[in-house]
Amino acid sequence: MTSTPRRLLLVAAAAVATGLPLRGGMAQQVDIGRATAFIQQTGEQLVGAINAAGQSVAQRRERVAEILRRAVDVEGVGRFILGRWWRQATPEQQQEYLKLFEQVLIHNLSSRFGEYQGVRFTLGRTQARTEEDALVNTVVERPGNPAFGLDWRVAEIGGQPKVVDVIAEGTSLRLTTRSEYSSVITRNGGQVAALLQAMRNQIQQMAARAGG
């Protein structure tokens, strides 16, 4: 039983080691009121775009994607997710990864949110999580579905509040995707190139599905 706390410590140490230097210098202390207002505003924009009448699915999705690109710290999230492999990637790989990651992330999120027709959301409490970020709780309701908790982790990036993680019912997008990407790289002999190839294929499939 002594191994569990030690393991937690290791994980925490790894998280700190991989997370902090990446955002170093960019993140400042986050103001809770500002974070809440930011999520309120972004949430209203998203709900408006999702429920917009007289628009095609593709149009709605494009609008949702636009809002997300502005609200999410895509680069910070991307670096966090690549984690320990970021330093092993060449500068070219880093650049390509960030480009591919933005496409994958925005596509996945906007197609998910795009399905939430008739969605409503309510703000819950906001708490400071670390010195640098705050967690804003929202409850998402859709007709005919149970309400579920969607939490937004918000940090100040370059003087602007930005979303750095989305947590659905306790499951963090950042952590889940980090696990996934790291597994792809590890299983391919530690090659970041393998992940990039897999992401390129994924984007092609996404485009084929959208076209077909």
Place this chain on the structure above:
Amino acid sequence: MPAYRLPVALALGAALALGACATRPDPTDPEAVAEFEANNDPIEPLNRAMYIVNDGLDTLILRPAAEAYRIFLPPEVRTAIRNVLANLRSPIILVNDVLQGETQRAGTTAGRFLLNTTLGIGGIFDVAKDFGLLGHTEDFGQTLAVWGFPEGPYLFVPVLGPSNPRDLSGAAMGLASDPFSWLSGGELIETVTISRGALGAVDTREGLIEPLDALREGSLDPYAALRSAYRQRRANEISNQSLESPAARGTGFGAGTGIEGPRR
């Protein structure tokens, strides 16, 4: 219930027989070691094989059954079935509320069971919700966690889904202590028990059609994503932080996908 036990026994037996172990990372790379320990998946090759077996079973049987269930039964009927199944789980939830010392939540569960069984006509309608008594789930896996038992290595069990020794033990304790499973003898009761198990499986899978489809399509490594999501989701359930976790079944997919809960 044999439908549940067989895959468990098979997986455990195979694990012992094969002893398939994951390759340990280079011990001089602390980050790689930390990740390996955090994954806590020493029999990953076997788990991945079981994941593939499950994928096949799911594509051939479970998902089509869930689709048919959705197509042939109107939403009102499915909601009623889900409510009845949830109501039948109440005694187990109550026991676990008490075992965790959560007196207020225990009161809620007891109140819900009484109201829904009577006014809600055997649990068909969730009237307790209108009295402000919102449902929550608990199971023996969570109670073991609250008592300080470690989760143990990750296990993937076909049909049941993601799990670990603690949650598997919890699931077994749940089956053994379910008062509705003590009834035995008559053929009718057998039939009811089996129907309840089958309905529960189809109902759970129906609620997970979209999340699991999204996982299959959108993930570069669905196995790894599910492993991470399951852990996070269980940690969240154990902490009793969220408003309700509609999908929790103690172990497996119902507790694991994280993306959204099935319809109530």
